[in-house]
Amino acid sequence: MQTRREMLAKMGGAAGVAGMIGAGFFSPLLNGEAMASAKPNLKAGFPYEYAKLDLDEVAERAYWATYEGHCMYGVIAPIAEMLAEKVGGPWKSFPVDMFRYGAAGVMHWGTLCGAVNGAAATMYLVSKDPVPLIDEVYNWYSQSSLPVYQPVKPKNPNFKIISTVSGSPLCHVSTTKWCNESGHKFFTPERGDRCCRLVADTARKTAELLNAQLAGSFKPQYAIPAAVQECRSCHGKGGMLENTNTKMDCTQCHDVEPDHGK
Amino acid sequence: MQTRREMLAKMGGAAGVAGMIGAGFFSPLLNGEAMASAKPNLKAGFPYEYAKLDLDEVAERAYWATYEGHCMYGVIAPIAEMLAEKVGGPWKSFPVDMFRYGAAGVMHWGTLCGAVNGAAATMYLVSKDPVPLIDEVYNWYSQSSLPVYQPVKPKNPNFKIISTVSGSPLCHVSTTKWCNESGHKFFTPERGDRCCRLVADTARKTAELLNAQLAGSFKPQYAIPAAVQECRSCHGKGGMLENTNTKMDCTQCHDVEPDHGK
Incomplete structure (x- = not known):
């Protein structure tokens, strides 16, 4: 290569x-690549209401939600739960459990990382203009050295979790790079904790971008590489x-x- | 290669x-690769109720749903709508519109094909044992020459849509193979119609597998290649x-x- x-x-x-x-x-x-249908079809009740979320709370909840239901669930569940508490309505019956399907690039297929699968799903569910946010989080994920999140209560305080640049939103690319550079095998508690932290970063970025769009202050920071x-x-x-x-x-x-x- | x-x-x-x-x-x-958490967490109301669906109706609805909301929506929307009609309950307020996000491997990122992203989401939402079904539809999609669906009312009766084997559940792999073999560019009505037919095939397969599991007759036909x-x-x-x-x-x-x- x-x-x-x-x-x-x-x-x-x-x-x-x-x-x-x-x-x-x-x-x-x-x-x-504007598409006529890239913007949500505003049927009754859609998109769901969004309210500004506390980013530190999103991240820590996401870290632990990932231990409970894996990566895609780990992004969607804390945001849905916090919005159920803040705005209620349809959030109270939103079936967050279905998003466990995105684990490890959809049930170990290693395709799309569940964190960014969940980020895009969340953004599309709550934003009237989600595509620039999706582009931003996919470019950020691909180009950033991750994870950087330090859990308030880490699962294991002795873990030293390094950061790597995936270059890709695909699960097997992201995880293999981390395994090779860290020396940890895939099916180890360290790799699992790395992914929980990566989900915390992604959930935080998702809420950060949604908060910014809500406040009218969103400006893209990342672009497709030249x-x-x-x-x-x-x-x-x-x-x-x-x-x-x-x-x-x-x-x-x-x-x-x-x-x-x- | x-x-x-x-x-x-x-x-x-x-x-x-x-x-x-x-x-x-x-x-x-x-x-x-059994995971402790690969099976759904059976919270109240989850998984959603499934009832046997007519496969021909699923496929034709999926073909047209894809014109409306793209590939991921094209698999989920017809199944959710038919179940809203048949069993009602939470299906009546299920936010199908959010799944427009999966278009072209998530808003033109070319990652996971929306048809199989939607198939996995649907299976996880309604099945108590979704992983064998997800493996089956991903192997079937990767290994089969698709699309094969002939719409009852095609968008354009003059289109001759060839079939190709993607070898992959990724959008850009599947579509590029088809473009190269058919001679049609990506942003053409023919490629669009090809994807609508492919979604019809995938929605039909999704419902076929769910029907079989419901009847206790599901047997996997595909395996990961040697x-x-x-x-x-x-x-x-x-x-x-x-x-x-x-x-x-x-x-x-x-x-x-x-x-x-x-």
């Missing part, structure tokens, strides 16, 4: 990037090939030969 | 496989490395060198 840096070098450095810009790279078309935009300029919307639709880092899985695209 | 056949040849053919069996391959540990079990024997639970937890096809994204594992 080559790095993005290696791929960019192979693609011709600054001259190549200049050519890409001329050929339509970084087009606004590639950034937003190298991914370059891939999308040919393979994505409006591109010559337009055969792929993703915002994930392509070269993390796909080798790119030196003459690729020539 | 090399094929599994090539990888197996490189790994030493029959003699290599025999060695793997001796080394703990195909261990029962690797097949089920080549993936081989990868899991070192990288998965109980393996020497135990650094990865997935049931997806590893070699679809990861090159395996001839001396891998030696």
Whole structure:
């Protein structure tokens, strides 16, 4: 697997990037991908009411909710429970237990990390404009060194949990990187605690972004990396090939030969 | 990217496989991965009541629901609506609109296909033993040539929609394969109709499996491919490395060198 840096070098450095810009790279078309139906359909009672949440409380509850019901549940359950306490209504009968299905990339399939599966579900449930928030949390998750959360009451105070950058919202990518760098196997209490902390970070970020949107102060801090935009300029919307639709880092899985695209 | 056949040849053919069996391959540990919490927590009202559904009706409703709210919604909405009609209760206030978030692997991130994200969510919501059903629908989706559904009232009767094998539950893998083999770009009405039919197939399979489990006649027809079990024997639970937890096809994204594992 080559790095993005290696791929960019192979693609011709600054001259190549200049050519890409001329050929339509970084087009606004590639950034937003607005869909007519990307915004929620405002049926009666939808989206659910949201109220500003205390971020420290969200994070600690999420840490322990993950021990109870795994990663996707760990993001959704504390937010739903706190909103049931604060605003009541449909939150009181919201079936949080169904979201246990997202555990380990959906019942050990290693696909989408349950933390960000849950973050997107939560944002879509409560926001009238969820897509910028979803993009933000997916880019943040992929590009940040996580976990950083230090539990108020850790399950095991002796655990030293390192942080790693997943580069991806996929479960098996995120966990394998952490296992390889930490030296802990997947089915260990340390890896489990790492994921509980990662969920705490993600639930906190989810509530932080929702709080900001509610207050009218949300501003995106993360963007799709330039190298991914370059891939999308040919393979994505409006591109010559337009055969792929993703915002994930392509070269993390796909080798790119030196003459690729020539 | 090399094929599994090539990888197996490189790994030493029959003699290599025999060695793997001796080394703990195909261990029962690797097949089920039972978790204490994999079964639903039976809180009051959970799981939701399920009743036998008409598969033809599920499929046609799913086809059109996908035009309305995309792939994840397309699986969940028709099943929830039909159960609201048949059994009522909590189904009448179930917030199906939230599942629009799963569109195109979660709002164009190309991660988990919304059809199977929705299938797993639905199964977990209504079944007391959802994990075998989830494994079945994920293996079926990955290994089958899809879509096969012929809409009763197609959006455009002139569309000729070919079938392809994704090899993966990931959105961008499934759609890119179809785009490359069909010659249609991603943002075309044909690709959209292909996904609506694929959702119809997946919703039908979801209801078919739930109907079978309800009747006590469910028997799994699909298994994790042997080549993936081989990868899991070192990288998965109980393996020497135990650094990865997935049931997806590893070699679809990861090159395996001839001396891998030696």
